[in-house]
Amino acid sequence: MTVARKPLVAGNWKMHGLASSAPEFVQMVGAYPAIKDKVDLMVFPPATLLTSFATATRGAGVIVGAQDCHPEASGAFTGDISAEMVRDAGGGAVIVGHSERRGDHRETDQLIRAKAKAALRAKLIGVVCVGETEDERKSGRALEVVGRQLAGSLPDESSPETIVVAYEPVWAIGTGLTPTVDEVAETHRFIRDELARRFGDTGRAFRVLYGGSVKPGNAAELLAVADVDGALVGGASLKAESFLAIARAAFA
Numbered sequence: 285m286t287v288a289r290k291p292l293v294a295g296n297w298k299m300h301g302l303a304s305s306a307p308e309f310v311q312m313v314g315a316y317p318a319i320k321d322k323v324d325l326m327v328f329p330p331a332t333l334l335t336s337f338a339t340a341t342r343g344a345g346v347i348v349g350a351q352d353c354h355p356e357a358s359g360a361f362t363g364d365i366s367a368e369m370v371r372d373a374g375g376g377a378v379i380v381g382h383s384e385r386r387g388d389h390r391e392t393d394q395l396i397r398a399k400a401k402a403a404l405r406a407k408l409i410g411v412v413c414v415g416e417t418e419d420e421r422k423s424g425r426a427l428e429v430v431g432r433q434l435a436g437s438l439p440d441e442s443s444p445e446t447i448v449v450a451y452e453p454v455w456a457i458g459t460g461l462t463p464t465v466d467e468v469a470e471t472h473r474f475i476r477d478e479l480a481r482r483f484g485d486t487g488r489a490f491r492v493l494y495g496g497s498v499k500p501g502n503a504a505e506l507l508a509v510a511d512v513d514g515a516l517v518g519g520a521s522l523k524a525e526s527f528l529a530i531a532r533a534a535f536a
């Protein structure tokens with residue numbers, strides 16, 4: 285069964301960006317109407333910029349989101365923000381399970397699933413990240429690890445409209461290294477099959493992004509791989525020119 289999936293290019297700014305970075309985002313918003321029919325765009329700035337970016341995109345269609353959320357709606361959780369707060373700030377999406385959260389903050393699949401459920405509760409699109417480490421790939425366990433993360437992190441209530449999967453091999457993030465096209469194809473086919481096994485035909489409609497050192501120079505090749513429905517971009521999403529070049533490669 286073939287299902288048409290609109291490409292999605294998402295920019296994760298991580299802990300980069302001050303109020304002075306707004307012109308880059310404003311440039312992205314300004315260029316978006318011309319490509320809006322062909323690609324969805326999301327930008328995940330640091331939480332400090334969420335409201336101002338949400339205000340800047342209003343009406344233009346670029347979805348702004350947060351890089352993480354707490355599973356609870358409110359409570360005594362110093363430093364955390366809830367999915368409801370993201371929605372209240374004008375956000376439409378949230379990343380959960382990024383490898384920098386899984387690694388640096390020891391987040392488990394169980395916690396990530398709870399965060400993804402919080403996203404659904406707050407009517408945010410949840411971008412759920414999975415991906416193996418270098419050791420896991422070298423020892424031939426990449427698919428096993430990705431399969432376990434998918435099974436553990438995706439809520440049963442996931443749907444193609446509310447959840448996006450992002451495959452990001454940890455060793456490719458910020459390193460300039462990327463898997464071969466064959467490796468990307470193999471992992472994305474595996475993810476697609478796992479989604480179809482769990483969610484039936486609906487599994488074929490989920491968007492699965494590739495992330496890890498995506499740049500304007502390699503985007504066309506990576507985004508042309510079967511079952512790659514877009515990209516989750518880190519470093520190259522900070523500048524409008526490179527981010528828009530990647531967005532255009534998603535439908536070229």
Ligand SMILES: O=C[C@H](O)COP(=O)(O)O
Pocket residue numbers: 296382452456457458459460495496497498516517518519520
């Ligand atoms: O969330 C984005 C990824 O971690 C990729 O980052 P990168 O494009 O800088 O390698």
